[in-house]
Amino acid sequence: MGxxxxxxxxxxxxxxxxxxxxxxxxxxxxxxxxxxxRVLVHGPVAxxxxxxxxxxxxxxxxxxxxxxxxxxxxAVMFGPPGHLYVYFTYxxxxxxxxxxxxxxxxxxxxxxxxxxxxxxxxxxARRSPGKPAASGAEPAPGDARSAGEARSAGEARSAGxxxxxxxxxxxxxxxxxRDLARGPARLAVALGLLREHNGLDAVIxxxxxxxxxxxxxxxxxxxxxxxxxRSGPRTGISTAKxxxxxxxxxxxxxVSPYRAHVPRRRSAAATSVGEAPRS
DNA sequence: GGTCTGATTGACT
DNA sequence: GTCAATCAGACCC
Numbered sequence: 001m002g003x004x005x006x007x008x009x010x011x012x013x014x015x016x017x018x019x020x021x022x023x024x025x026x027x028x029x030x031x032x033x034x035x036x037x038r039v040l041v042h043g044p045v046a047x048x049x050x051x052x053x054x055x056x057x058x059x060x061x062x063x064x065x066x067x068x069x070x071x072x073x074x075a076v077m078f079g080p081p082g083h084l085y086v087y088f089t090y091x092x093x094x095x096x097x098x099x100x101x102x103x104x105x106x107x108x109x110x111x112x113x114x115x116x117x118x119x120x121x122x123x124x125a126r127r128s129p130g131k132p133a134a135s136g137a138e139p140a141p142g143d144a145r146s147a148g149e150a151r152s153a154g155e156a157r158s159a160g161x162x163x164x165x166x167x168x169x170x171x172x173x174x175x176x177x178r179d180l181a182r183g184p185a186r187l188a189v190a191l192g193l194l195r196e197h198n199g200l201d202a203v204i205x206x207x208x209x210x211x212x213x214x215x216x217x218x219x220x221x222x223x224x225x226x227x228x229x230r231s232g233p234r235t236g237i238s239t240a241k242x243x244x245x246x247x248x249x250x251x252x253x254x255v256s257p258y259r260a261h262v263p264r265r266r267s268a269a270a271t272s273v274g275e276a277p278r279s
Numbered sequence: 280g281g282t283c284t285g286a287t288t289g290a291c292t
Numbered sequence: 293g294t295c296a297a298t299c300a301g302a303c304c305c
Contacts, residue, residue: 090287091298110286185287236286
């Protein structure tokens with residue numbers, strides 16, 4: 001596909017011009033609101049971003065994964081801007097970020113929600129249970145296979161893998177279009193982003209033909225109306241709660257509901273001796 | 280090596 | 293509204 005306008009299944013005509021790497025070479029709290037309305041494409045699925053959160057660098061932002069410095073897990077965040085930082089959390093979910101600032105800075109923007117504008121059927125298949133498409137929608141050419149798909153049939157899988165393969169929910173319930181990528185983990189599933197996509201470059205340098213294996217890109221899309229951009233505290237974090245680095249498009253139905261951080265109750269197994277362990 | 284927490288989600292009451 | 297699932301990473305001893 002060339003430059004200019006691209007007509008997606010949903011969302012109308014959007015600019016298909018890729019964002020340059022310089023777009024991401026700015027502080028994450030500046031990049032974040034500018035990302036609203038942009039389109040992240042991975043394989044056959046494209047999502048127009050409607051909600052994001054900015055995270056700062058080491059020693060700067062207590063809520064950021066990089067606050068305590070570089071580790072193997074967060075190494076991608078210290079890499080060049082425009083790359084995807086995909087991490088595994090809660091034992092079952094993946095979340096995706098776009099790295100900001102020059103190499104070594106350690107800041108990124110978490111992609112929290114969006115509207116699926118292309119590849120709706122593929123996105124729904126990934127989010128839905130019991131359909132062959134859950135394993136058949138993936139992969140786009142050049143994409144790696146999901147963790148679940150990478151295993152042979154019948155082999156035991158973790159709940160996380162099962163969820164990724166789309167069979168963690170009772171069959172028969174159709175997911176509303178607005179919910180396909182509403183929430184960071186849902187967005188990652190809809191886009192088919194997994195552990196192996198950590199570090200994937202989302203910037204197209206030069207002609208796409210010169211990067212035949214690149215499967216992710218951020219397109220100009222249709223930037224959000226500045227009058228509709230809202231900001232507030234970030235979701236689900238226990239520190240730096242007052243930093244208003246969550247940005248969303250006001251009134252957009254795909255924006256996820258705000259949830260404050262809920263401290264985990266100590267389990268019975270952890271608080272008393274002799275009781276049954278968790279689960 | 281042991282323990283705790285987590286940038287979440289879906290099921291359930 | 294509450295709660296459990298699930299495991300990797302970080303921290304502490």
